[in-house]
Amino acid sequence: MSQPQQGEKRKNDGKDRSRRRYRPDGTPVWGQKSMDGPGIWVTCVRNKEKSTVGELYDLFDSLASEMWPQQDSDKSKDEGDDDNEEDTDDDENIEAQIAKEVASMKRPRKEQRFVNCDTNTPCVVFISCKSPVDPVQLVLKHVENVMETGVSRTRFTQRLTPVSASCVANIPEIKSLCTRLLQPVLDEDPEKAYKYKVELRIRNHNTVQRMPLIEELAKCVPEKHTVDLESPELFILVEIFKSLCGISVVKDYYKLQKFNVMEIANAKNEETKFESGEGRLGERTSTP
Template sequence: MAGKRSNPSQGGGDRRKKKYRSDGTPVWGKRYIDGPGVWVTCIKGKEKQAVGELYELFKGLGSELWPEAEEGKADDDDSDDEPEEGLSIEAQIASEVSAMKKPKKEQRFTNCQTNTPCLVFLSCKPPVDPVKLVMKHLYNVEETGLTQTRYSMRFTPVSAACVTNLQEIQILCRTVLEPFFGDGVEGTIKYKIELKIRNHTTLARMTLIEAIAGCVPERHKVDLDDPELVIIVEVFKSICGVSVVRDYYKLQKFNAVEIASTHASENPSTSINRIE
């Protein structure tokens, strides 16, 4: 006997129904790369090692940039000590069971599978700001000439992400760009859109650029040679990430290895620029 088909009216079709925001605009799909976060290119075949060193790097930078959150976490950790001596066996068991039922602490950084050679993505949880995190690291490399990593090269922050649909992208861009180009910003800002597309063929490059540029107020001007701000747009498969940064070209398009190489050439007495 043929299998019984599910009735859409009884829940089988719920998964096909569109979802909508509170303002009535549709949400077009599911994201598998969960932003905000940081895209990092790495040496081919060393993706796993790159993720490991990035956890250590980001953890250290996060503790330095957001120490208050670390202090709160330390206080929470102190509350998970072993049961006090002198308690009865029943009380100790009850205490241990209670500790086991406590929700696990959310990690600041999470590796999201890309299944793509030379490319990893680490999502960031509050209070981490991916742009501040990446800028802190790159300025450190510029100052010291040390990349602090062996396998990781280019760092691209993502302030927020959405599915790669023009309407979704424009909604996202208006939100991300507002603090940098909105009504509260005085004067005219020179900007450039830096678009990178990987494993995506649905939307054409110029279509995306025009849609993003349309989200910037007309009083601001495009400057391809000397922009004050760079709008970074990273499209990967069905995901689009956006951020706004400064010093993009001064910092070698956020390539830590190139920054360290430049430092070495300007300071011949310094040692090798990679961590050995």
């Protein structure tokens, strides 16, 4: 067998080094992920994926402006400064204004807070979230609004599943990510022993098996916390899609109907109709 040439050996060594990547804590990084996280997985009405993305852009931008207004206020301040400068003597500053406009055209665009990542899968949408947006807080805010008002502000969106971060869909990476996301939540109340459950959803993926993964994820949770499949207080949401895995840790998942805003809105509206009808019926039956 012929020996590899010296240049070929150096080339292969470089490839091996690029594959051998480690985090600051020493844990290895396996493979590459195909979509950016954090973000929000969305199920929607079939053949309405594009319409769903459009309505979610409007909804999420509106909520984010309320929850993280600093970014918008900074933008408005910059625009206001430009307006003040333009109020100066136009005749003296035409050349300066033209130069400013040219410079602004060359300036890179402000990064969008929400970006659609094409899944090429019916009924499934993924919206990537950029800082300072927290997808868990964003989804909770919207779900609570829908529960209170019965207004979903969307027509085709069904379930929203936030992921705080994502990784390659293999067990070592998933366990590492789960540990990193779980610890800050447990540290909020170190004395509390939670009842928890792993909520795992797998789509278009056949490498990682359900039960072995759930068993491995349970090992990431300290022993004082116990599994409860009926009435858990803490939920580890795990979404596996193709080669990507997204994870978040949430509370009140069952109470909030698994973040299915379409079902929440329908149930709230039916409840309102029933209460109104019951009141009218009571008035009629009390009349002699």
